[in-house]
Amino acid sequence: MTLTTTGRTERSASGAVVPVLAFAGIVVAVMQTLLVPVIKDLPQLLDTSPSDATWVLTSTLLSGAVATPIMGRLGDLYGKRRMLIASLSVMVVGALVSAFTSALLPMIAGRTLQGFAMGAIPLGIGLMRDMLPRERLGSAMALMSSSIGVGGGLALPAAAMVAQHADWHTLFYGAAGLGVLSIGLTLLVVRESPARAEGSFDLPGALGLAGGLVLLLLPVTKGSDWGWSSPTTLGLFAAAVAVLLLWGLMELRVAAPLVDLRTTARREVLLTNLASIMVGVSFYVVSLVLPQLLQLPTATGYGLGQSMVVAGLCVAPLGLTMMFTAPVYARLSARYGPKLTLIIGLLIIAVGYAAGLGLMNAAWQTVVVSVVLGAGIGLAYSSLPALIVGAVPASETGAANGLNTLMRSIGTSVSSAVIGMVLANTAHHTGGLAVPSMHGFRVSFLIATAAVVVGLALALCLPRPNLSSGPRLRASSEEDANLARAEAVLRGFRGRVLDAGGAPVARAKVTLIDRRGRQAGATLSAEDGSYTLAVPARGPYVLAARAAGHGPLASAANHTGEDHPVDLDLPLPGESVTA
Secondary structure (H helix, E strand, C coil): CCCEEEEEECCCCCCHHHHHHHHHHHHHHHHHHHHHHHHHHHHCCCCCCCHHHCCCHHHHHHHHHHHCCCCCHHHHHHHHHHHHHHHHHHHHHHHHHCCCCCCCCHHHHHHHHHHHHHHHHHHHHHHHHHHCCCHHHHHHHHHHHHHHHHHHHHHHHHHHHHHHCCCCCCCHHHHHHHHHHHHHHHHHHHHCCCCCCCCCCCCHHHHHHHHHHHHHHHHHHHHHHCCCCHHHHHHHHHHHEEEEEEHHHHHHHHCCCCCCCHCCCCCCHHHHHHHHHHHHHHHHHHHEEEEEHHHHHHHHHCCCCCCCEEEEEEEEHHHHHHEEEEEHHHHHHHHHHHHHHHHHHHHHHHHHHHHHHHCCCCCHHHHHHHHHHHHHHHHHHHHHHHHHHCCCCHHHHHHEEEEEEEHHHHHHHHHHHHHHHHHHHEEEEECEEEEEHHHHHHHHHHHHHHHHHHHHHHCCCCCCCCHCCCCCCCCCHHHHHHHHHHHHHHEEEEEEEEEEECCCCCEEEEEEECCCEEEEEEECCCCEEEEEEEECCCCEEEEEEECCCCCCEEEEEEEECCCCEEEEEEEEEECCCCC
């Protein structure tokens, strides 16, 4: 019998799948970062006011926040590879729209389309879970999760060089070219996952979530311009609370919701998502502070007087270190699990920011700070998808990781707003210009440290992995992976899918449904018709089987929680059987 992990079809995958999917994540990060070197010049380049120019950045943030959970759910329903290609295609169109214009409104439209690429991160993680063997999964997801930082770190000096020596529209042509290359590699190397969620797309839920997120993030990003106590800002915050509460009540009553809030409310999922916000806050602070410190003139008494390109090169080790921590994460997680690895990462981030308070006097010191923070953020980012994937059914991987990616985006948005306000309020005003102060930089680092402490407290409250409640996901050796598969089999159902004549049915979808009507696992039968499904807990279940050319079957069964599998053959079509 072929042994499979719950909800994940284990099959041989090309060795190029991981780098191709990680490259897609890097392309997304490049798209986000490419305008950083020209932010201060956008009002002049677009012939608009500074306040209106910020919509070029805000539009990408808003569309990315909305698209991430929606594309994740669409991937669960209709194919993660298909939605990954769709996300990248929309990004390419948006990049070309921006490349051909210098007017504000078309630029905002193009940047809005580019934000849809943010869905590539959770879709890539979902594809990895569906396609890769257990022993490769941990390090692969670590690389995919860290790709957003890797791409940002590498893109910053490259974008600065382009902005200094070429027309700024070249940045968008480059992003479009990378997007086309990523689409081509995905089509050539990545196969579609056969795993599918049951149900249909929750359009009202998608609209409700989109509206709530826009109402929430709009005042977060524009509050400093409008005034935090202005009626517009406070009104939007109040509207966001009302819309998201109504959306939550609606989702709880939908059979196939966009986001399963009951799963999201599980302790391990909820705490992981809250910790993700704190990691997002800490990640963005260094990206905001160090480039400004490096580029301020030495005449200020604390600025380091570096060029835009040199500043980008000094911060680039942040992304490079995140990339190199992926194999380190795999070893740490194999031995200690993703919870402890997250804690270690957060401790390293705290050390990095604490040391950074005194390491702001030379360019080489900023490189040291970037390396330390990159190691910590890399470990933390790598741990998050493993914690999420280990806590949700495979049919919800895309949506769950999409929500987790959204939490990180909310963290970076909050960080941008808070740090922007701190730097503005502590700035020195010289000749009508506001110059960030060293005091403001240090306060920003203290805020990041406080966010890390909160994240550390949340991580410490995560429950310990319990094998009795399902297989634990961790990056391990092949021997450990085989043992974990065997343990999963001992706590589940096994058997064969047969046709009316008793012949085996290959590639039939077998879905495990719990007493609340929720999907608890899914798999495809092997060539000999065999299937294996682990159970998350003892109790009654329904096993639903279906295959092309055969009628569907729903078979009631009960698992007592004992350490032996329940044998149950599934005839198509046939009468309901009780084990």
